[in-house]
Amino acid sequence: MVKRTSFEGDSCPIARSLEALGDWWSLLIIREALFGVRRFGEFQSKLGMAKNILSARLRSLVDHGILETAPASDGSAYQEYLLTPKGRGTFPILVALRQWSEAFDDHPEEIATILVDRAKGRPVKKLEMRAEDGRLLSPADTTLKPRPARRRSA
């Protein structure tokens, strides 16, 4: 069996995220969902992707608890795809991807939109990593520790 290697059992949380989100279209589907897209046909026309792939991805995202299907809402007897809290929790990931493009893309003039604070209409600040006490952290200021085992004693 050759199969694409799965990261499912991997102990690295990044690999585990990619197991659910790392497929070619998944994050773009979630992006559309965050914009309010709910219907199959709407995803399909906005993303311009093949319907079979969309079908497979939607099912995978539902299986991973990122989307859930709801029966209707606009009268028609079809179903729609709604983000779960877990799905909405991907927002920082999308913001990080967006900001990385904005900062490093070779052709930033081709980027059509900017993410702004709705109240002021001003661009949002870059995501910052901070310590518990609020100190700003750079990558070099961080390190990995083994996860403390959850106590099993009484």
Place this chain on the structure above:
Amino acid sequence: MVKRTSFEGDSCPIARSLEALGDWWSLLIIREALFGVRRFGEFQSKLGMAKNILSARLRSLVDHGILETAPASDGSAYQEYLLTPKGRGTFPILVALRQWSEAFDDHPEEIATILVDRAKGRPVKKLEMRAEDGRLLSPADTTLKPRPARRRSA
């Protein structure tokens, strides 16, 4: 011609990021690089991936300006792969992926490591989205605006 659809010309910055980072192994390679991995064989043994795929990904990451090849460093006449500033700029993306796993994974007990502040040994805070003036923003507090055209007048 069938070919995987490319997001290269897409105006969405998220799609543009995924064009460079969205391949199945790319972010894990970058994760290792951020940990200090530099050599082909070291990537290969740590990630357990096929050498041909690693070779293709490394080349792609170099082409995208995320990694660069340097001639030596440890005496041997081989080359090594170093992160560029653009590559190091992916750190928030990896942190966002990690935190999403930590927050929403169905089996968080399988996650082996936690990212901590090196100085205090305490977990880093969750990434926060803030307005220019420092107000904390939720997804609903943000919206997209068309990018203001760069003035071409004299």
Place this chain on the structure above:
DNA sequence: CTCCAGTAGTTGCATGATGAAACCATGTTG
């Protein structure tokens, strides 16, 4: 009720991407 159009998929087939292992080129060691 019947016909027609639209929505939401599924199925089939062609092709690109991926994975495992073998092969190779170069440098390094004895």
Place this chain on the structure above:
DNA sequence: CAACATGGTTTCATCATGCAACTACTGGAG
């Protein structure tokens, strides 16, 4: 130079992706 390690490329089988065609169901017009 022979033997070995490093850093790949090539080969081939399988998986994933993409496109088109097809089906099932819904809703509305006549």
